[in-house]
Amino acid sequence: MNVYDSERIEQILSPLGYRPTESPDHADLIIANTCAIRAKAEQKVYSFLGRLAKLKHNNPELIIGVGGCVAQQEGTKILERVPHVDLVFGTHAIGRLPGIIQRIEARRCRLVDVEMDEGGDELDSLCDAPRSGHISDFVTIMQGCDNFCTYCVVPYVRGREYSREPVHIIEEIENLVQSGTREITLLGQNVNSYGTKEQLCSFPELLAKVNSIDDLYRIRFTTSHPKDLSDELIRAFGSLSKLCSHIHLPVQSGSDRILSRMNRKYTRDIYLEKISKLREACPDIAITSDIIVGFPGETDDDFDETMDLIQRVDYDGLFAFMYSDRPSAPASRFSEKVPESVKKERLQTLLEFQEINTRKKNEALIGSNQMVLVEGTSVKVGDDGEAPAAAEAIQWTGRTSGNKIVHFVENSGKINATEDLTGKLVAVTIEQAFSHSLRGKPIPAHANAQQVKGENCYAA
Numbered sequence: 218m219n220v221y222d223s224e225r226i227e228q229i230l231s232p233l234g235y236r237p238t239e240s241p242d243h244a245d246l247i248i249a250n251t252c253a254i255r256a257k258a259e260q261k262v263y264s265f266l267g268r269l270a271k272l273k274h275n276n277p278e279l280i281i282g283v284g285g286c287v288a289q290q291e292g293t294k295i296l297e298r299v300p301h302v303d304l305v306f307g308t309h310a311i312g313r314l315p316g317i318i319q320r321i322e323a324r325r326c327r328l329v330d331v332e333m334d335e336g337g338d339e340l341d342s343l344c345d346a347p348r349s350g351h352i353s354d355f356v357t358i359m360q361g362c363d364n365f366c367t368y369c370v371v372p373y374v375r376g377r378e379y380s381r382e383p384v385h386i387i388e389e390i391e392n393l394v395q396s397g398t399r400e401i402t403l404l405g406q407n408v409n410s411y412g413t414k415e416q417l418c419s420f421p422e423l424l425a426k427v428n429s430i431d432d433l434y435r436i437r438f439t440t441s442h443p444k445d446l447s448d449e450l451i452r453a454f455g456s457l458s459k460l461c462s463h464i465h466l467p468v469q470s471g472s473d474r475i476l477s478r479m480n481r482k483y484t485r486d487i488y489l490e491k492i493s494k495l496r497e498a499c500p501d502i503a504i505t506s507d508i509i510v511g512f513p514g515e516t517d518d519d520f521d522e523t524m525d526l527i528q529r530v531d532y533d534g535l536f537a538f539m540y541s542d543r544p545s546a547p548a549s550r551f552s553e554k555v556p557e558s559v560k561k562e563r564l565q566t567l568l569e570f571q572e573i574n575t576r577k578k579n580e581a582l583i584g585s586n587q588m589v590l591v592e593g594t595s596v597k598v599g600d601d602g603e604a605p606a607a608a609e610a611i612q613w614t615g616r617t618s619g620n621k622i623v624h625f626v627e628n629s630g631k632i633n634a635t636e637d638l639t640g641k642l643v644a645v646t647i648e649q650a651f652s653h654s655l656r657g658k659p660i661p662a663h664a665n666a667q668q669v670k671g672e673n674c675y676a677a
Contacts (some may be wrong), residue, residue, distance in 0.1 A: 218404050219285060221355040223250045225311055226284065233315055241272060246280045246318070251287035253370055256541035262287050266299045273301040280321055282306065284314075289374040290544060292331045307331035308360075308375050333376045350398030352592050352640045353616075358386050358423065359405035363414075364442060366469075367480045367548040368509060368540065371406055380405075380412045383423055390430055399640050400435040400590055401427065408438045409445035421449040428457045434642060435590060435618065436460050440467060444482045446491050454499035462499050463533075463620040466491070467507035471526030472519035475512050478551070485526055492530055503533040503578075503619035510567060511540045511560030513551035520563050527570065533578050533619065535571045539564050572652060579621065579650035586660060589615040589623045589645045591638040613638055622654040623647070 226248060227237060238244050249265055252258045266283070273279050282304040283295050289307035296302055303321055306314060310330040317328055361376040362369075390401055403423075405411060411420040418426070420438075427436055436459045443466055453460055466488075470476050473484050495502055508523065527535070539560040542549035595614045611627040625645050627638075645657040 218355075218357070219250050219252055221357055221404055222285065222308075222311060224355075226250065226314060229311065229315055230318065233318060241269070244272075244279065246282070247272075248282040248284055251283060251285035253286035253290050253374055253543065255538060256543070259287050263299070266295075266302060270301050280304070280318065282318075284308075284311065286370070286374040289331050289333075290370065293329050296327055296329065303327050305329045305331065307333065309334045350393035350396035352398065352590070353400040353402070354393050354398045355402050355404050356386060356389055356393070357381070357404045358408060359411050362406040363410075364407060364482070365480060365547075367478065367551070368512065368543065368546055370543045370546050373545040375406065378407070378410065378414060380415050380417055383412075383418055383426060386423065387426055387430070390427060390433065394430060394433050397640060399433065400437065401433060403427070403436070403438040405438075406440060407442040407445060409441050409447070409450060419447075419449065421447070421453045424450075424453050424457055424460060428459045433459060437463065437620070439465050441465065443468065443488050443491060448494065451491070451494045451498050454495065454502060461618045461620065462501050463503040463505070463618065464495065465505045465507075466495075468526065468530075469507060469509050470512065470515070470519070471523035472515070473522075475515055475519050475523075478514060479509075479512065479548070485522070489526070489529060501619065503621070504530060505534040505536070505620075506530070506532055508535055508537040508567060509540050510537060510563040511555040513540070513548055513555065514553040515540075515555055524567065524570065527567070527574075531574065531578075532571065533621075534575050535567070537564055537567050537571070576650065576652050579652070579655055582621070582647045582655060583650055585647050587617045587621070587623060587645050587647055587655070587657070589613075589617060589625070589643050591615040591641050591643055593639050595624065613643070615643070617655075624654060624656045625659055627659075 227235075230246070235246055241247055247269060249262055251262045262283070266281070269281055273281060280303045281301060283302055284306045286308060288295065288305045289309075292305060292307075295305045304317055304327065306317060307330060310317070310332065313330060317330055320326065321328060359378060359380040361378045362371045363378040365372050386403075390398075393401065409420055411423060412418055417423075424436060424438075427433070436457070441464060446466065454462065454464070468485075468488055469479055469481060471485050476484065492504065495504065508527070510520065510523070539557075540548075540555070591613050592615050593613070595612050612624055613627060614622065614624050616622055623645055625643070644660040646660055647655050647657040649656040
């Protein structure tokens with residue numbers, strides 16, 4: 218979501234004459250777009266701002282700003298802590314940023330804007346502005362959250378849940394597709410509850426509308442809350458041709474006791490039942506998740522239950538983090554804090570297990586034909602897969618429907634060396650598997666490559 222917000226910031230500042238620069242040394246304006254979900258992310262913000270002090274000293278006209286969740290959370294405290302910062306703007310103030318910048322340019326003052334627009338008008342006006350698309354791009358369909366998980370600051374820094382009108386979402390996606398976008402990821406803190414408060418269409422109904430857009434190849438979404446994963450949405454994985462066979466479904470813990478303390482509003486049995494339904498609807502679905510280790514009160518038995526759930530689900534990948542207290546989050550006031558040494562040990566155990574399992578999941582794809590949406594080139598490699606080499610060929614990079622990164626080499630006689638494959642769907646036979654990626658070779662047209670979920674293969 219921060220990537221999406223950063224693109225919006227770049228877009229709305231363009232009329233003021235601002236353009237991206239390769240180095241902060243050449244910048245007239247530096248904006249740190251921040252995340253407050255974990256303490257480590259916040260610490261990195263202040264470390265980055267500290268390194269900008271020398272630039273500000275050498276160029277007093279340089280404007281330094283802080284936006285995003287840390288800005289919303291800390292407000293004027295940032296100006297007090299970092300004297301060379303000129304502005305702090307919150308998660309609902311991006312649309313007001315051009316006016317803020319102009320005031321600073323004219324008056325050389327320091328400003329803070331962390332006012333929240335609970336009506337959502339700012340989100341609609343910001344998202345509806347035209348922009349150029351990438352091969353894979355993001356579209357926000359809602360903002361904020363009403364779930365109030367006890368470890369999370371999102372409702373406090375992003376505000377309460379608000380869904381955009383479907384017509385605006387579809388129009389934005391259509392404009393992106395016309396600009397060359399072929400894959401869309403729909404964004405929200407809990408996309409599964411899209412439209413509920415406003416009595417708009419349901420999220421599965423919105424997916425069906427997006428699925429009908431011409432020249433769009435793929436649809437993804439994030440993030441899903443398990444409690445709102447409906448049977449209708451599960452069935453969409455088997456019925457919508459453009460919906461990718463991948464879901465990120467954060468479980469956070471495998472212990473019912475900890476899930477209750479987290480205020481997640483589901484049990485491990487409910488979660489496992491939803492996983493079973495997903496695999497019934499889409500047998501090849503890739504499932505990833507988030508795990509928090511060391512939540513206050515987590516015992517060895519609770520952690521063992523988490524590890525048991527991980528083994529049962531057989532995840533394709535996990536994002537795992539050590540719990541850290543966050544301001545405003547209720548869990549920061551919980552007792553029974555888990556020692557840092559225990560949290561680190563549990564995290565290491567979990568990551569080592571998942572590293573092995575992810576590699577096994579990837580190795581199971583060796584010999585299969587996968588449809589790869591090409592995102593671009595990476596490095597030039599030789600026929601032996603090493604770089605550099607005498608006989609060089611272009612290496613292309615893309616992702617499968619299951620969100621696996623795939624590299625393949627453009628070999629003479631298989632793909633026209635002069636053709637740009639960016640944005641095309643190419644059938645690739647997987648030959649090698651690694652911990653975080655796959656490697657394969659494009660399938661010649663005469664091989665009649667297997668087609669997956671109605672995707673149209675580029676004729677190699």
